[in-house]
Amino acid sequence: MPVDCLSVKKVSFRYNSVEVLSDISFSAVCGDYIGLVGPNGSGKTTLIKTILNLAKPSGGEVTLFGKNPAILNEWHRVGYLPQRIASLNPFFPATVDEIVALGLISRRKLSTPIFRSDKEAVERALKLMDIDDIKGNLIGALSGGQQQRVLLARAIVNEPDLLILDEPTTALDPETRDNFFHFLQELNWEKKMTIILVTHDIGSVGKYASKLLYLDKRIIFFGSFNEFCLSEDMSSYFGEFSQHLICHRHDYKRIG
Amino acid sequence: MEFTDFLKYGFIQRALVAGVFIALLCSTLGVLLLLRRLSLIGDGLAHVTFGSVALGLLLRQNPVFVSIPVVMLGSLAILKLAERARVYGDAAIGMISALGIAVGVLLASSAGGFNIDLFSYLFGNILSISESEVITSIVLSITVLITISVFYDEFLSASFDEEFAKASGINTEKINTILALLTSVTVVLTMKVVGIMLTSALLIMPAVTALQIARGFKRTMLFASSTAIVSVVAGTVISLVVNLPTGAVIVMLNFIMFMLAFSYKISFSAIRRNTE
Numbered sequence: 337m338p339v340d341c342l343s344v345k346k347v348s349f350r351y352n353s354v355e356v357l358s359d360i361s362f363s364a365v366c367g368d369y370i371g372l373v374g375p376n377g378s379g380k381t382t383l384i385k386t387i388l389n390l391a392k393p394s395g396g397e398v399t400l401f402g403k404n405p406a407i408l409n410e411w412h413r414v415g416y417l418p419q420r421i422a423s424l425n426p427f428f429p430a431t432v433d434e435i436v437a438l439g440l441i442s443r444r445k446l447s448t449p450i451f452r453s454d455k456e457a458v459e460r461a462l463k464l465m466d467i468d469d470i471k472g473n474l475i476g477a478l479s480g481g482q483q484q485r486v487l488l489a490r491a492i493v494n495e496p497d498l499l500i501l502d503e504p505t506t507a508l509d510p511e512t513r514d515n516f517f518h519f520l521q522e523l524n525w526e527k528k529m530t531i532i533l534v535t536h537d538i539g540s541v542g543k544y545a546s547k548l549l550y551l552d553k554r555i556i557f558f559g560s561f562n563e564f565c566l567s568e569d570m571s572s573y574f575g576e577f578s579q580h581l582i583c584h585r586h587d588y589k590r591i592g
Numbered sequence: 593m594e595f596t597d598f599l600k601y602g603f604i605q606r607a608l609v610a611g612v613f614i615a616l617l618c619s620t621l622g623v624l625l626l627l628r629r630l631s632l633i634g635d636g637l638a639h640v641t642f643g644s645v646a647l648g649l650l651l652r653q654n655p656v657f658v659s660i661p662v663v664m665l666g667s668l669a670i671l672k673l674a675e676r677a678r679v680y681g682d683a684a685i686g687m688i689s690a691l692g693i694a695v696g697v698l699l700a701s702s703a704g705g706f707n708i709d710l711f712s713y714l715f716g717n718i719l720s721i722s723e724s725e726v727i728t729s730i731v732l733s734i735t736v737l738i739t740i741s742v743f744y745d746e747f748l749s750a751s752f753d754e755e756f757a758k759a760s761g762i763n764t765e766k767i768n769t770i771l772a773l774l775t776s777v778t779v780v781l782t783m784k785v786v787g788i789m790l791t792s793a794l795l796i797m798p799a800v801t802a803l804q805i806a807r808g809f810k811r812t813m814l815f816a817s818s819t820a821i822v823s824v825v826a827g828t829v830i831s832l833v834v835n836l837p838t839g840a841v842i843v844m845l846n847f848i849m850f851m852l853a854f855s856y857k858i859s860f861s862a863i864r865r866n867t868e
Contacts, residue, residue, distance in 0.1 A: 388759045411761035418755045428627060428752055429803055429812040438749045442760040474807060490756070 340402075341366040341498050341530045342387065347396030349382050356382050358554045360396070366497065369524045369531045371541030371561075374551035380534045381419060383551065384502050387532075388416060400498070411442035415496035417487055419503045419534075424483060426476035432486050433471040436461050439493035461493040465519075481512040488516075492523065498530045499523065505535065513537075517544050538582055598832060607718045607838075610726045611824040613733035614781050615794070619820035620740055621778050622799035623813050624771060627751040633670065633772065635792035636685035637779040640666035640692030642788050644780075645713045646699035655713060656725055659780040666692060667772035675765075716787030716839035718828060729781050736774050743770060748809055785824065786839035794820065797846035804853035805860075819849050 342364040349357040357379045364370055374380050385391035387398055389405035400408055436458050462468040465485045470478065475486060484504060491499060501520070505513040521544045523529045535541050542548060542561040550557040550564070556573060557564055564570055565583035574582070598604050625631050644662035648655030666688050673684035700710055712720070721729075740747065749757040750767050758764050775795075782791045802816035827842030 390755060390758055409761065411759070414759070416756060416759040418753065418759075425627070425752070427803060429806055430748070430752060430809045431807060434748070434809050435752065438745070438752065438756070439760070441745050441749055441757075441762065472807070 339366050340364065341368075341400070342532075343397075343399045344383075344387065345397045345399075347383075347386055347393045347398060349379070349386060349391065350394045351382075355553060357386070357393070360551075360555055362549060362555065362558050364498070364530055364532065366530050367524075367528050369521070369544065369546045370533070370549055371538070371545035371547070372532055372534045372549045372551060373536065373538045373541060374556075378552045380551055381502055384500055384532070384534060388414070388500065412440075412494040413497045414442075415439070415491035415494065415499040415529075417491045417499075417501040417504050419506070424475070428474075428476055430475055431472050432467060432475060432478070433458055433462065435475050435486055436471075436489045436493055439490040443494055457493050457495075461489040464492070465489040481508055484508060484512075484516070488519075492529075495527065496529065498532070500532045500534075502534045503536070504533070505537065513540075517541075520544065542582065598829060603719050603721075604828070604832070606721050606723065606726045607828055608825060610721050610729040611718055611785055611828055612821050613730050614778075614785050615798075615820035615824040616817050617733045617736055617778050618782055618794040619798040619802075619816035620737065620813050621771075621774055622795040622797075622820075623802065623809075623816050624740070624747050624751060625775065625795060626799040626803070628771070630681070630771070630775075631792070631796050632682060632685050633667070633775055634779055634795040636670065636689035636692075637663050637667055637776055638783065638788050638791035639689040641780055641783050641791070642710075642714070643692040643695035643699070645783070645788070646696040646703075646710055649709050650699050650703045654724075656728065656780060656784070659783075660777060663776040663780050664773055667776040668769070671768060671772050713783055714788050715837060716783060716785055716790065718785045718824075718838050719832075721784050725784060729784075732777050732781060736777055739770065739774060743767065747771065786842055790839050790843050793843045793846060794824075797843070797850055798823070801846070801850040801853045804850070804857045819846070823849060 340363045344363065345361050347357060347360040348355070360383060372380055372383070382391060386393045387400070387405065389408070398405055401410060401413060403410075437454070439461070440454050440457065459468065462471050465488060467482065467485050467489060470482065475483060478486065488501075488504070491501070499520075505516055508516060517540055520531055520533065524531050524544075531545075533541060533545065538548075542564075545561065547559060548557065548561050548564050549555065557567065557570055559567075561583075565579065571579050599608075622631075622634075625634060640663050641659050644659035645655040647662065648658030651658065670681075670684045670688050673679045673687065674681045677684075679687070696710070746757070746762050746767050749760065749762060750764050754764055757767075778795070779791050782794055786794050798816040798820035799812075801819050802812045806812040806815040823842050823845040827845050828838055830836070830845075831838040831841040
């Protein structure tokens with residue numbers, strides 16, 4: 337029987353009396369790959385922050401693995417790749433392996449000794465992301481694509497059950513972006529990792545994600561990509577031409 | 593006079609022992625402050641120390657012991673102003689810093705009689721450090737260094753990416769409070785070495801020097817510690833030999849080491865570019 341990794345019930349969020357999120361309800365079954373899309377200012381990042389207990393919702397309830405995030409102590413089951421790679425301090429003196437090891441903090445209690453299993457987990461994540469040859473390099477000396485791989489390695493070093501990525505491909509060139517999407521699909525298929533991917537690229541995410549959540553302060557659509565393409569409601573929301581473009585691009589790419 | 597001859601004097605032994613511990617403390621904490629972009633909190637709290645030293649002198653108590661709780665309160669006030677009153681961090685530091693100096697000036701001018709003592713705290717006098725202050729310095733330095741090592745991963749994670757740290761279940765508000773309290777203790781201990789005016793130099797300069805050439809976070813801390821210890825030991829000895837103020841000599845040595853590290857970095861980068 338499918339188990340919910342994440343459940344969001346009637347969540348709303350207000351900032352200085354401005355409504356940012358309204359009556360959001362959906363759930364992610366373990367193993368889902370959800371593409372979270374929507375225009376600028378639609379509340380995508382705010383929704384992610386309420387899920388991760390980084391922002392307190394004005395109303396409603398979020399549960400992660402059946403628990404309120406405020407009392408969750410199993411943060412190692414959640415991997416997170418934040419949005420702001422551009423604000424990364426280029427002079428930060430940490431090496432790639434030191435940054436990846438930071439992902440283990442949620443599993444370790446304070447600065448307990450680093451066990452062999454911790455080192456092995458870091459090595460595995462470095463190899464998986466194909467960055468083991470640069471593990472001694474300073475993070476600031478890497479290209480945008482390499483930095484993104486390092487941060488993804490940090491997010492997956494605990495082999496989390498749920499991986500949340502906030503616009504991870506913004507700073508990447510098209511080829512690196514496609515590779516990145518392929519890699520996420522492998523994590524979803526092979527490691528059975530539940531993925532929530534925030535992106536503007538609705539066409540690309542439709543190619544990989546099992547479900548699409550279209551947000552514009554409220555949920556406009558939540559379902560499979562095929563349902564999205566067949567939905568008459570979406571035709572009236574986007575206009576038939578735009579819907580056709582998104583879905584055509586999706587089919588075209590899949591066949592290609 | 594030989595270096596070993598210097599070591600026969602008790603006041604020099606005390607100065608060097610306390611100096612090494614405080615240098616270690618300042619440089620380790622300095623790296624964390626610098627990377628959290630909180631370098632100026634050291635400067636602000638040093639100014640609060642001016643007020644607390646005046647209070648200590650007025651109450652005829654040891655200014656170090658009076659200053660530790662007062663400066664800790666000052667650091668918490670900076671954090672709370674920034675969190676609750678929505679004052680920008682640098683503005684909060686500026687406000688509390690100015691308040692500290694104003695209180696110091698008011699106490700000094702109204703009580704009178706201890707302006708000369710207050711002046712010695714402004715520019716430091718490591719050679720006048722007492723035995724009880726040496727013991728306090730060692731105990732507090734070890735306490736602060738143990739705290740840093742216990743929360744090392746949390747400090748590193750919050751310094752690199754605060755949002756990720758929070759999403760990893762780290763209480764970053766608690767980490768900020770611990771860092772501010774550790775800085776308070778460090779600033780009070782450091783005023784004896786280089787004086788209130790130059791305290792922030794010993795927090796910032798070794799860290800900035802280390803960042804020029806060290807690779808990796810732990811190596812940066814080690815390099816900053818070595819730089820700070822060399823500057824304090826050499827600065828103390830040189831100031832004795834040439835009869836100059838110790839605090840100023842220590843700061844000048846730190847600047848020279850920064851210039852050497854910076855020149856090395858520039859030359860190394862040029863050589864690497866040419867070989868590629």
